[in-house]
Amino acid sequence: MAETDVTEDTYIAPKDLPITFKVKYLGSEHAKGLWGIKHTRRPVDHLVTIAKNLPPNKILPLCNLTVALDGVIIETAHKSGNKSWKYAIDTISYGVQDLVYTRVFAMIIVKDNYNVRDEHPFDVHAFVCDSRALARKLTYALAASFQEYSKRVKEEEQIAKDSGQTVERHRKKFAIDLRTPEEIQQELDEQETEA
16 A cells, blocks of 8 residues: 655545555544535534643544545554454545645545434544645545546446346445635635625
């Protein structure tokens, strides 16, 4: 797996994956929606506030966040042992570099086997990167994974269609916001003035 060497606005293609980022895990919070900055903002604000108020002897856990073609793997090292979580690409609905805390990358995960009556079917997971450029590169890496997943789904549907099978696949929606934090903020400001 490649480790990141970061340049501003680095494009990442599916062939560049997997790629591992060394980040700090801010934590997770419930999200009220499937995708969009409006659903990551409040959870990120809350997680950053908690992190800023940590006692001096407590630090955010360091982790390796690996973006691969089939999803994201988060590995942390603890005194009590290593922990690892894997989220398949079809359970990640949204990823974005935060517009206020530009070193923060956030993604929304759809819980496995949720039903529409679940009170909280979506969670925001947030990570602090060493730089704004690294958060941007992480966003591009997830975009590459989404791109490859979308391509695989279309190919599978075409194969099924060509063989005369009916395709009853429920397409999952996902989004990646590749705009800079400034571009996102400008759009939000324009929406507020129009209202």
